[in-house]
Amino acid sequence: MRLFDRVRPAVINGLRELQANKVRSLLSMSGIILGVASLVAMVTVVQGMVGNFRQFVDAMGGIEKITVVRELLPKEQEHLAELSEGLTMRDVASLRRTVPLVRNISPEARVGYEKIVHDGREFSTYVTGVTADYLPVAKRWVEPDQGRFISDLDVLNMTDVIVLGSAVVPELFPANVDPVGQVVRIRGRRFTVIGVLNNIEGTGMQVRSASSRSSGGSWRWRNSGAFIPVSTALTKYIGNDRLTGLGLRIADPEQLRDAVEQTERTMLAAHKGLRDFSISTNEQTLEDFRKTESAFKLSLGGVAGISLFVGGIGIMNVMLASINERIREIGVRKAVGARGSDLFLQFLAEAAVVSVVGGLLGLLVSVGIVSLMNFILTQALPTGAVAALDWVIMGEGLAFSVVIGLVAGVYPALRAAKLDPIEALRHE
Amino acid sequence: MPPLIAIRGLRKTYRMGDENVHALDGVDLDFQKGEFVAILGPSGSGKSTLMHILGFMDTPSEGSIVFDGEEVARLDADRRAWYRAHRVGFVFQAFNLLPRLTIEENVALPLLYRDGTDPAANLAAAHAALERVGMSHRLGHRPGQLSGGERQRVAVARAIVGTPSIIFADEPTGNLDVKNVDRVLELLGSLIKEGITVVLVTHDLSVAEKARRVISMRAGLVQEDRVR
Numbered sequence: 001m002r003l004f005d006r007v008r009p010a011v012i013n014g015l016r017e018l019q020a021n022k023v024r025s026l027l028s029m030s031g032i033i034l035g036v037a038s039l040v041a042m043v044t045v046v047q048g049m050v051g052n053f054r055q056f057v058d059a060m061g062g063i064e065k066i067t068v069v070r071e072l073l074p075k076e077q078e079h080l081a082e083l084s085e086g087l088t089m090r091d092v093a094s095l096r097r098t099v100p101l102v103r104n105i106s107p108e109a110r111v112g113y114e115k116i117v118h119d120g121r122e123f124s125t126y127v128t129g130v131t132a133d134y135l136p137v138a139k140r141w142v143e144p145d146q147g148r149f150i151s152d153l154d155v156l157n158m159t160d161v162i163v164l165g166s167a168v169v170p171e172l173f174p175a176n177v178d179p180v181g182q183v184v185r186i187r188g189r190r191f192t193v194i195g196v197l198n199n200i201e202g203t204g205m206q207v208r209s210a211s212s213r214s215s216g217g218s219w220r221w222r223n224s225g226a227f228i229p230v231s232t233a234l235t236k237y238i239g240n241d242r243l244t245g246l247g248l249r250i251a252d253p254e255q256l257r258d259a260v261e262q263t264e265r266t267m268l269a270a271h272k273g274l275r276d277f278s279i280s281t282n283e284q285t286l287e288d289f290r291k292t293e294s295a296f297k298l299s300l301g302g303v304a305g306i307s308l309f310v311g312g313i314g315i316m317n318v319m320l321a322s323i324n325e326r327i328r329e330i331g332v333r334k335a336v337g338a339r340g341s342d343l344f345l346q347f348l349a350e351a352a353v354v355s356v357v358g359g360l361l362g363l364l365v366s367v368g369i370v371s372l373m374n375f376i377l378t379q380a381l382p383t384g385a386v387a388a389l390d391w392v393i394m395g396e397g398l399a400f401s402v403v404i405g406l407v408a409g410v411y412p413a414l415r416a417a418k419l420d421p422i423e424a425l426r427h428e
Numbered sequence: 429m430p431p432l433i434a435i436r437g438l439r440k441t442y443r444m445g446d447e448n449v450h451a452l453d454g455v456d457l458d459f460q461k462g463e464f465v466a467i468l469g470p471s472g473s474g475k476s477t478l479m480h481i482l483g484f485m486d487t488p489s490e491g492s493i494v495f496d497g498e499e500v501a502r503l504d505a506d507r508r509a510w511y512r513a514h515r516v517g518f519v520f521q522a523f524n525l526l527p528r529l530t531i532e533e534n535v536a537l538p539l540l541y542r543d544g545t546d547p548a549a550n551l552a553a554a555h556a557a558l559e560r561v562g563m564s565h566r567l568g569h570r571p572g573q574l575s576g577g578e579r580q581r582v583a584v585a586r587a588i589v590g591t592p593s594i595i596f597a598d599e600p601t602g603n604l605d606v607k608n609v610d611r612v613l614e615l616l617g618s619l620i621k622e623g624i625t626v627v628l629v630t631h632d633l634s635v636a637e638k639a640r641r642v643i644s645m646r647a648g649l650v651q652e653d654r655v656r
Contacts (some may be wrong), residue, residue, distance in 0.1 A: 005544070020528055334509070337514070337590075422486060
């Protein structure tokens, strides 16, 4: 309580000094303002990028996805090309039997970039043959009121059914028509629409407004596409049993390495030792990204740290100048009974007030910077790396500026406290 | 009645280069309660040093000071600050009001450095002190808006706000015109009625003669101590 009684007038006094020397105070704050603004803005933008990339990786199936694609044989096996059968449904069966770590296997057979026709309207998109396992592997779903996805029975019976991406629907059907149950044509063959895939929007990064969704959001590419049973694709379009790739989803991301190894062994055995496939995961991408992230954080943290340091020196400088100007005031205060500690507190509080006000202004500037960056990024990037300001980061930025202000204020305040009252009163 | 201040064998020695300068070279003096005293002397006589030591701004090199029954010659800085805040008032030649504070805040300033004071009570005390010096109509003004004589009256109010035992006025009329000189000296002289000891430090004989007792100093020694 007693300390508070001493601090309160010191803080009020600091605010008055600030008000009395607006321009000088603003100049002394500039370092802190820029430091806090850059610290908060940079951390925010980096975090936004991190969040964005996490979503991107997730959209690629996340860390628990293993992708197997067909490859040309390596040089030393080129003479065995005739034996290569590519990826087939037999691989799906053997993987299912021998790799228990894999929970879902999604065979994918790309028909191609096809024109889909309905009632005089047409739209071209990628048509892919899949099974029911596509959903868990791709982390997609069909909303309950949007029909259903391709079932095992569809694959078994080679039915002519199709599931559309949500971005395809408005291109083929008027707004008031329920696409489910409608018939579309691909290369003259009739397909019944049985469902529409969920609409992917970058959650947490509301880049586009709802009204502009249909005109193409940043996730449009993920909402395009059309899916038919893999058996239908192979027999009625592709004409052989070769798949484009396999998507595997493992049960436990911790066991990714083991799962990859098991997959590789099984595939090699099934392919009689031929290396006509490659296996990839999102792990490396994520790892690369983590490195980039920490490099970013380090360098930006360094920049912000340096500007805050400079800001601290600025405050110290102005405080020293201010004390030099107010030597007489210090003398008077001492003469009427101020202790050294009273003056120490007074000038420390002044430095703290300058840094807090500077920090608050810095936060204001950072809001501007982040808005500007969001604006630029949404214009420039298809995925729109967008960052949202976070109270925690802003709080940290402010706390940082207060600490800097206090540290910078200690030396000038000590000088004020140690002044000899007689000398100070004589000062002209 | 014991004196308010009794000093014995007071010496203050400064080191200037290789030489020792004796600003005070053995001073013995008593100051009574409610006494109006002038310390007269040219610059370098030791009168300012004496005032600083008696005003708890400085410490002697040797000797004893008994203030209101307590030996105070060897107090530490914080304890001396306590005495300045509670027992002593200063009036300076240059007024030394803080330009950013209002008149009432300037006057209340000494109370700020006492423990457990409340701002409202401090301002009330400041108003009373300003009333006493006839300046209660300028509470919210800044020192820059006042004339020299008015500023010095405000400074006197600041000196008496904490009901000190002794007030040191260091050339209080040096920056004033003739009319205000008399007014301020009269004001200072009237404080003794409240039991305050007033010590006028000056080099100006005509000013010193307003006091009942004049102590003349020269070369760090009391040359003459006479009561009219």
